[in-house]
Amino acid sequence: MAAVRFVLLAALALHDEPSLEYVRTITGGAARSGCWLPLRVGLRAPSGFEGIVRASADAGFSVSRHVRVPAGGTSEILLPIVALYEDARVEVALHRGGRDITTRKLDERLEFLGPKELLLLVDPSWGSVDSLRAHELQPPDGRYRLRPFPSESSCWDEADGMGAFEAVDAVLMSQRRAREVSLSLWRSLGGAVWTDRPRIATPAVRFEAIDARVAPLARSDPWSELKRDAAMLFLVIYAFSLFVAGFVTWARRLGIRTLAGALVGTSALFVLGYAVLFPKGDLTVQVHQAIYQSSDGWAVANLHEPRSSQTRPREILFGRLAKPVRAAAPRTTSLEVHLTEDQGSVVRGWRPPDPAWFLTLEPSGPREGGAAADAPPPDAVRRYFARPEGFAVAFAVPETAVAPLAVQAHDLVETRLISAIKLERAR
Amino acid sequence: MRLSVSRALALHLLWTAFTCGALLIAIGGVLPFRLGAIDPPGAFSCLVESEIFFILVVWPFFIPRLCVAAKDDEPMRTLGETPLLLSQVAVMFVVALPAALLSRNLADVGTLRFFFGLLLVGVLACFTAAVFLILGPRRATSSYFLGFFVCSALLPFCHYLSGEFAGGPSLAFLAALSPFWSAAQLRPGAPLSWAPAATCAIYGALALLLLASAPFLKTPAPADSSRA
Structure with a gap:
């Protein structure tokens, strides 16, 4: 009797545990290597749940999001991941209290698109995919x-x-639905x-997570300019202060002990100043920026390069979803890329x-004051950002358009805009 | 004996200008050509190298001139100078401390390497002072600079030649006698991290030996230092 009661209690406890109902892509299983693949994750929590949902694949990072499900309720969240290869193990886990409660693999089999294939999403409001004729899917230019x-x-x-819709090149839906959907970015x-x-289409702008072309953009100068400038200023002021202290002692014909005291005192003062004021960290974040313009609006791509020799930031906060490249x-x-409620992300x-x-x-x-500059962008930047066909380099903009960025848990951050270019879709 | 205020001031100002100037030139990129070796991890060893150069080349010229006789009939060169000179070494050490802390932060050097960097400079300053005090500047200068050349340049060069061409046993123990070569091992990830400690031990022992043997040595000839 006791054993039956135990089994029943265990079953009841398991029944109360939150669970992942489904894990599906919003692209019907289509994926593009290195591009965001948004997942729809369904949750059910009979006794409520508050914790982290984390998704991972084979791109070397996981994406997580905080979720709160009321007791007896269900919830659906969107969680983008990046898959690289056909055998990517896409998995979603519910995480609470330092452990994974449950995990679930992707319900669909991923179908990766080739470089010459464009992804067309068809909304049910337009009709069935089966109704598309073959000649419509093979444009005449081939x-x-x-x-x-x-x-x-x-x-x-x-x-x-x-910013996780990049794998898609075109969408097909009814006119009524098209008025409701924005898709501005x-x-x-x-x-x-x-x-x-369907018509003749060209690829939308997309950025793969593995791209050898970012390597030439890395700075060759190993110094953090902010830190180097601070060190030079410190040294100059210190040397000048020592000179003044020594000269005053000598001019007033004070003794050797006073001279030693003045020099040691000045040194102690600057040791204290170093301990209190001098920036100790050395994290530098450099930003390459490209501004895209098409007939439908503007978009800005910021590529951040963090670099440090010793600082290990606990978190780097980005104003938008940050994709490791x-x-x-x-x-x-x-x-780990953690999505925040205000559409930002925290990289840990x-x-x-x-x-x-x-x-x-x-x-x-x-944002403001982004007047055009005459200086042409560096060739390396042009090579990277001018990838999508149909975009051409128009002009460069100054550094007033740096994206919001914050870094926590260290003492020094240097954010510098290295280059900015504007790309305009060729007519 | 007493210390000359003006010469002590000149010593300390020159010491500060030399070390801070070397670090400024190295990290500031103010030269028309790029110093490839001075990246952030090399900042601390750059400072220690410049301090060692000052200690080994400039400091010997100050040693016989730093102390002056307190009274007219006091002999000019006595062992009473030792504490006075060592006190100035201590002041130089303290004066260089802010720049050392700064370069340590730039280079991300650990506490042990930082300690051995400072110790190396201090030990060499004491060794040089001991050589010039015990042997006297007239007897010491030529042999000192010959030894300086052999230890600083010739032995590391032999180590390099043996490693590059002979393919025989490593002569790293010979190169460890070079203070500059040892200071270069203060960089993070340097292959022979034991070298600074070994150099400190060797020159520290020599300095102690010289100071301990001073009563048994022949009194050196009076120095040519002027009276303040």
Whole structure:
């Protein structure tokens, strides 16, 4: 009798545990290597749940998000991840109290698109994917082939707001639905919205997580300029102070003990000043920026390069969803991108000399004073950012358009805008 | 014996200008050519190298001139100068401390390496003072600078040649006699981290030996120092 009671209690406890109901992509299983792949994660919590949902694949980082489900309720959240290879192990875990409560793998099999294939999402409001004719999916110019996948448009805007809609090149939906859906950031990056039938399309702007072209953008100067300037200022003021202290002692014909006392006192004063005032950390974040303009609006891409020799920031805060970008596929890392409620992200686990860069997409142009400058952008920047066909370098902008960025848990951060270019979609 | 205020002031100002100036030039990139070796991890060893150069090359010229006779009939060179000179070494050490802390922060040097860097400079200053006090400047100068050249340049060069061409046993123990070569091992990740400690031990023991044997040595000839 006791055993039966135990089994029943255990079953009841398991029943009360929160669970992952489903894990699906919003692209109908289509994926593009190195691009964001937004996942729809369904949660059920009979006795309520508050904790972390974390998704991981094979790109060397995980993405997490705080979630709160009321007792007896269900919830659906959007969580983007990056998958690189066909055998990517996409897994979502519920995390609370320092441990994973439950995990679930992706319910679908990922179908990776090739470089000459464009992803077309078809909303049910337009019709069935099966109704698309073959000749409509093979444009007459033959450069790209459209691959249609069914998808619910209800979560497109949320994914686009994060900047996680980049794998998609075009969407097809009814006119009524098109008026309700914004997709402003993605459209600024060249995404196409159709309401009647597929047309000739070009790829939207996208940034792969593994891209060897970021390596030439790295600075060769190993110094943090802020720190070097502070050190030089400190040395100059210290040497001058010693000279004044010594000269005054000598001019007043004071004794050797006074001279020694003056020099030692000045040194002690500057040791104290060093301990209190001198910036000890050495984290430098350099930003390369590109501004895209299409007929549908503006978008700004910021590529952040953190570098440090000793500072290990607990968290780096980005104003938008930050995507780790590397020149080569990483081995295992402890990097985690945590989504905040205000559409920002917190990067944890970055340790020097991790060569990860972080890409953020801003849905608007320069904030203020972004007047055009005459200086041409560096060729390396042009090579990286001018990847999408149909965009051409127009002009450079000054550094007034740096994206919001904050770093916690260290003493010194230097954020410098290295270069900024504007790319305009060719007409 | 007493210390000359003006010469002590000149010593300390020159010491500060030399060390701070070397560090400023190294990290500031003010030269028309780029100093490839002076990256952030090299800042501390750059400071220690410049301090060692000052201690080994400039400091010997101050030693016989720093002390002056307190009375007219007092002999000019006595062992009573030792505490006075060592007190000035201590002042130089304290004066260089802010720059050392700064360069340690730039280079991310650990506490042990930082300690051995400072100890190396202090030990060499004491060794040089002991050599010039015990042997006297006239007897010491030529042999001292010959030894300086051999230890600082010739022995590391032999180590380099043996490593590059002979392929025989390593002569790193010979190179460890060079204070500059030892200071270069203060960089994070340097292959022979034991070298600074070994150099400190060697020159510290020599300095102690010289000071301890002073009563048994022949009194050196009076120095040519002027009276203040």
